[in-house]
Amino acid sequence: MSPARLIAALAVTLVIVSGLGYLAAHTVMARPPLDLSSPQYVSAPVPAEAEPTAAAGQPLGATQVDPAWLSATASRTGIPVPALRAYARAQLDGVGGCDVGWTTLAGxxxxxxxxxxxxxxxxxxxxxxxxxxxxxxxxxxxxFAAIRSSADSRQWHGDPVWEHAVGPMQFIPSTWRTWATDGDGDGRVDPNDLDDAAAATARYLCAGGTDLTTGTGWAAAIFSYNHAQEYVDAVYAAATTYARRSAG
Structure with a gap:
């Protein structure tokens, strides 16, 4: 099954399994009408080139994000530094194969x-x-959809009968198996690790082949992540808010 078809097949499940913070987002962060002329894309600074070093047989490690940028941007946006680093790193690494702004992942x-x-x-x-x-x-x-857990998925949620969305980006284990990514170069993939989950999200968003630096392409990619217009609106409101705050 092609990535695009796989996303379409998963979309029905994803719309039913909205994130834990989704309903609260309607009141905690204002949701203006979707205006694709506003910037929902902001780039993190490209790090200076350096040859990665690691002991033989060990993971190379992760891309370093400018600490001064991290500190200043975390202060302006209110995003925890480890989360901001994960989003920026996923953008800088280009793990998805398309241009995903850190603000999109933050949204x-x-x-x-x-x-x-x-x-x-x-x-x-x-x-x-x-x-x-x-x-x-x-x-x-x-x-909610009815999805039985499996021996493989139980390691993430512990439920012997039913599936649960897992981790900060709320991956269903079957979806995680497809897009699992080592975002921090530690040699492990874990949906509970925001570094890994952010990188996997970038891959998922890019798989549909849309241009996320355009308004319509961006909206289509977010819609594929959760097949509901209200979800697109909520993510857009958060992403544009972070873009505006990051400008100082």
Whole structure:
């Protein structure tokens, strides 16, 4: 199945499994009408070129993000430094194969889990929340799809019967298996690690082949991530807010 077809197939599930922070986003961050003339894309500074070094047999490590930029931008936007670093690194690494601005990933991170801090959690420097973030059981009740867990997926949520969306970007385990990415170069892939989850999100957004630096291409990519116009609006409001705040 092509990436585009795979995204379409997953979209129905994703719209039912909205992020934990999605409903709160309607009141916590204002949602103006979608205006694609406003900038939802801002670039992180490209780091100075340097040859990566690592001991034989060890991961090369991650792209370094300008610490001065991180400090200043985190202060202006209110995004935790580890989260901002993860979003910027995913953009700078180009893991998705297209141009994904850090503000786009930050918009999704806000809507899905408040950058891993939802429910009073703290986000550690390693990209992990103080307690893991799990969506509700996908047991077919209410608006939720009914998706049985598997032996492989239980390692992430511990439910022997039903699936749950996992981590700060709220990946369903079956989706994670497709897009899992080592975003911080530590040799592991973990949906609970925002570094990995942000990189996987960038890959997912790029897979549809749209140009995320254009308004219509950007909207189409976000719509593929969660097949609901209100979700696109919420992410857009967050992304444009971060773009505006980052300008100082």
């Amino acid at each position: 999704i991170g806000w809507v899905e889990s408040r950058h891993g801090t939802i429910g009073g959690r703290a986000l550690g420097d390693d990209g992990h929340s103080s307690t893991r973030i799990l969506g509700p059981a996908l047991d077919g009740s209410g608006k």
